[in-house]
Amino acid sequence: MELRRNLIGTGLALAVLAFAAPATAQKFITVASTTSTEQSGLFKHVLPIFEKKSGIQVRVVALGTGQALDLARRGDADVVFVHAKSQEEKFIQEGHGVKRLPVMYNDFVLIGPKADPAKIGGGKDIVDALKKIKGASAPFVSRGDRSGTHSAEINLWKIAGIDIAKEKGPWYREVGQGMGPALNTSSSMGAYVLSDRATWLAFKNRGSLVISVEGDKRLFNQYGVILVNPEKHKNVKRAEGQAFIDWIVSPEGQKAIADYKIGSDQLFFPNAHEAAA
Amino acid sequence: MGDLTSAFTEAGRLIAGADSELYAIVALSLRVSLTAVVVAAMIGLPLGAIVAITRFPGRDAVIVAFNALMGLPPVVVGLLVYLALSRAGPLGPLGLLFTPTAMIVAQTILIAPIIAGLSRQTLEDAWQEYAEQLRSLGATPLRGGLTLLWDTRFSLVTIVLAGFGRAAAEVGAVMIVGGNIDGVTRVMTTAIALETSKGDLPLALGLGVILVTLVIAVNAAAQLIKSAAQRRYG
Amino acid sequence: MLPLLLDNVCFAAGGHTIIDGVTCEIASGPRTIILGPNGAGKSVLMRLCHGLLTPSAGRIEWSGNGSHRRLHAQAMVFQRPVMLRRSALANVTYGLELAGVSRRERELRAQDVLDVVGLAHLAQRPARVLSGGEQQKLALARAWALGPEVLFLDEPTANLDPGATREVETIVGQIRASGTKIVMTTHNLGQARRLGDEILFISAGRLVERAPVDRFFIQPASAEAAAFIRGELPWS
Numbered sequence: 001m002e003l004r005r006n007l008i009g010t011g012l013a014l015a016v017l018a019f020a021a022p023a024t025a026q027k028f029i030t031v032a033s034t035t036s037t038e039q040s041g042l043f044k045h046v047l048p049i050f051e052k053k054s055g056i057q058v059r060v061v062a063l064g065t066g067q068a069l070d071l072a073r074r075g076d077a078d079v080v081f082v083h084a085k086s087q088e089e090k091f092i093q094e095g096h097g098v099k100r101l102p103v104m105y106n107d108f109v110l111i112g113p114k115a116d117p118a119k120i121g122g123g124k125d126i127v128d129a130l131k132k133i134k135g136a137s138a139p140f141v142s143r144g145d146r147s148g149t150h151s152a153e154i155n156l157w158k159i160a161g162i163d164i165a166k167e168k169g170p171w172y173r174e175v176g177q178g179m180g181p182a183l184n185t186s187s188s189m190g191a192y193v194l195s196d197r198a199t200w201l202a203f204k205n206r207g208s209l210v211i212s213v214e215g216d217k218r219l220f221n222q223y224g225v226i227l228v229n230p231e232k233h234k235n236v237k238r239a240e241g242q243a244f245i246d247w248i249v250s251p252e253g254q255k256a257i258a259d260y261k262i263g264s265d266q267l268f269f270p271n272a273h274e275a276a277a
Numbered sequence: 278m279g280d281l282t283s284a285f286t287e288a289g290r291l292i293a294g295a296d297s298e299l300y301a302i303v304a305l306s307l308r309v310s311l312t313a314v315v316v317a318a319m320i321g322l323p324l325g326a327i328v329a330i331t332r333f334p335g336r337d338a339v340i341v342a343f344n345a346l347m348g349l350p351p352v353v354v355g356l357l358v359y360l361a362l363s364r365a366g367p368l369g370p371l372g373l374l375f376t377p378t379a380m381i382v383a384q385t386i387l388i389a390p391i392i393a394g395l396s397r398q399t400l401e402d403a404w405q406e407y408a409e410q411l412r413s414l415g416a417t418p419l420r421g422g423l424t425l426l427w428d429t430r431f432s433l434v435t436i437v438l439a440g441f442g443r444a445a446a447e448v449g450a451v452m453i454v455g456g457n458i459d460g461v462t463r464v465m466t467t468a469i470a471l472e473t474s475k476g477d478l479p480l481a482l483g484l485g486v487i488l489v490t491l492v493i494a495v496n497a498a499a500q501l502i503k504s505a506a507q508r509r510y511g
Numbered sequence: 512m513l514p515l516l517l518d519n520v521c522f523a524a525g526g527h528t529i530i531d532g533v534t535c536e537i538a539s540g541p542r543t544i545i546l547g548p549n550g551a552g553k554s555v556l557m558r559l560c561h562g563l564l565t566p567s568a569g570r571i572e573w574s575g576n577g578s579h580r581r582l583h584a585q586a587m588v589f590q591r592p593v594m595l596r597r598s599a600l601a602n603v604t605y606g607l608e609l610a611g612v613s614r615r616e617r618e619l620r621a622q623d624v625l626d627v628v629g630l631a632h633l634a635q636r637p638a639r640v641l642s643g644g645e646q647q648k649l650a651l652a653r654a655w656a657l658g659p660e661v662l663f664l665d666e667p668t669a670n671l672d673p674g675a676t677r678e679v680e681t682i683v684g685q686i687r688a689s690g691t692k693i694v695m696t697t698h699n700l701g702q703a704r705r706l707g708d709e710i711l712f713i714s715a716g717r718l719v720e721r722a723p724v725d726r727f728f729i730q731p732a733s734a735e736a737a738a739f740i741r742g743e744l745p746w747s
Contacts, residue, residue, distance in 0.1 A: 035474070039471075039475050057461075059458045060459065061457075076375075180476050183476055204476045204478075205477070235370075407593055409563055413561065413563065414605070414653075424595065429596075510597055510637050
């Protein structure tokens with residue numbers, strides 16, 4: 001009785017451990033990217049093409065830009081794929097990255113309530129719009145999370161001559177969250193918010209929100225890809241990571257990016273050829 | 278109310294659609310939480326029994342620790358496990374970060390105190406009843422402990438189910454140590470969080486309905502087994 | 512194992528003295544009844560003899576093996592039987608398994624003893640759903656199956672109705688007849704007369720009188736015993 005029970009118990013324990021153990025022997029890389037990029041659906045479209053061709057599985061951990069870079073600083077990612085050029089350059093200066101290559105851009109749009117309290121609807125000048133929003137003390141939602149979008153927003157306030165950290169009022173709401181939750185919040189409070197076009201197009205909870213301002217060149221959002229430095233982080237999969245980077249900037253990868261559409265709208269515009277981007 | 282109705286519709290549509298991605302997410306959720314609860318029980322039940330039956334200096338402090346750790350915030354556990362498993366951390370070389378194994382580890386740490394703390398109380402109460410008789414029959418403390426665990430099995434099953442419920446419901450730990458990687462570490466709770474942040478609330482609610490149904494199913498199965506056994510053993 | 516020697520045994524708990532210097536020798540043979548009012552310390556004394564409690568002072572010694580209690584050569588039945596959550600038969604085989612009896616042997620022995628005590632028809636029933644009387648008979652069966660040299664019984668019928676009490680007393684008699692020494696506590700004078708050969712009268716933690724049963728009841732030597740028999744001693 002005792003022996004049989006012990007054998008069953010051991011068998012169960014072994015089964016459990018087998019169940020729990022890391023399974024696959026497939027090659028894979030870990031890419032740290034941003035929530036807005038993942039939520040746009042780009043990866044679901046583009047990665048299977050690469051995976052089929054190379055046999056390398058791409059595992060995307062989606063965080064805010066700041067977090068993604070911090071993740072890579074700890075050596076927990078092989079490749080970084082974000083959209084905050086100044087933060088990326090700092091990353092390379094610190095020695096954590098090998099080289100930054102431009103990949104694609106998308107643009108930001110200023111989203112706002114149909115009721116348009118700041119009277120900026122249909123405009124083409126983002127700086128003018130921001131000044132009007134502050135002037136009207138119209139509710140404005142900021143990501144407030146060190147993301148690429150947040151950096152871009154701060155930058156635009158700066159161009160408008162407004163030191164937003166000092167001059168914000170109760171109309172300026174920092175939510176400290178990703179793009180989706182920020183849009184949710186804007187929808188429920190009828191506020192203006194800066195969003196990347198991709199997330200906006202995929203966003204389903206619009207309420208009374210519409211695009212208020214778009215097309216200003218200053219709203220363009222550049223993506224870069226960086227291999228995490230294998231000299232500094234020994235575990236980085238140099239060959240596979242480089243294979244992914246090589247592919248994403250290659251004509252085939254660039255075409256895959258351009259082919260990704262929501263409805264008939266192209267979300268991302270490949271520009272790996274623009275070395276200065 | 279309309280949201281809730283559309284949630285059930287959405288849940289039905291998802292299940293009927295036999296979406297392979299959904300099945301993978303459900304399967305992973307079950308695999309992670311069930312494995313975690315089994316391992317946590319293997320740790321927590323003996324610990325609970327030992328503390329229930331034996332007397333040692335510092336016992337009160339241990340009991341307080343068990344009870345306090347029952348309330349460990351999942352996101353804190355996730356952060357601590359992440360720091361341990363990160364390449365920059367002590368267990369980095371194991372390469373466990375962003376894998377289901379890491380999620381199992383985090384959830385095990387989360388539920389083991391629950392099982393230890395609650396079983397300790399149950400076993401201590403039962404020991405009051407059993408101690409003299411078992412010692413009289415010649416049982417060693419070890420044997421007595423094992424007999425006690427078996428005799429209180431119905432209460433213990435309920436405790437283990439509580440642990441499973443907690444594991445299946447949490448998102449903070451698995452999000453951080455798993456990374457919610459599409460096709461690799463995405464479970465029900467992180468999928469719900471993702472769809473919510475994308476603004477797809479009906480889908481998120483639909484997934485929520487499926488998750489709750491899953492937990493109910495597990496509990497119902499356990500209850501059936503318990504009833505059958507109780508009829509047999511009293 | 513017998514005789515069991517108690518030498519100036521004391522036991523205190525929570526600042527109170529419960530057993531206050533008991534010295535006696537319990538030999539094989541006569542059925543020993545430990546008699547006394549509630550709170551006299553009968554149960555504690557029994558647990559000291561059985562080894563469930565350790566004396567605060569004094570010695571308790573079994574013969575042959577020093578003071579070390581040999582497992583399974585003595586058994587105890589408590590006022591409230593504690594049954595494991597399994598069948599009646601399994602409760603009996605549990606004790607036998609602890610005693611190192613082989614699987615086949617324990618099934619046979621358990622079945623036998625259940626037959627003798629009249630519980631064979633309940634062998635597969637969950638023990639915890641049995642009535643109070645049935646559970647106490649099962650406890651006796653479980654103890655008897657071990658073939659103990661001494662059987663301690665702590666007020667075994669205090670919670671039972673007269674019918675069950677009679678059945679339990681009959682079984683105790685059968686166990687005695689099979690060669691086991693009986694040591695039993697009770698506060699029931701009639702039961703003491705029915706079942707005892709000698710009386711150890713305990714009052715306030717001390718062994719006040721020891722006598723063969725007839726002489727004890729007809730002519731108690733001590734004032735406390737006389738008062739107890741007359742029903743005057745307080746019950747608390």
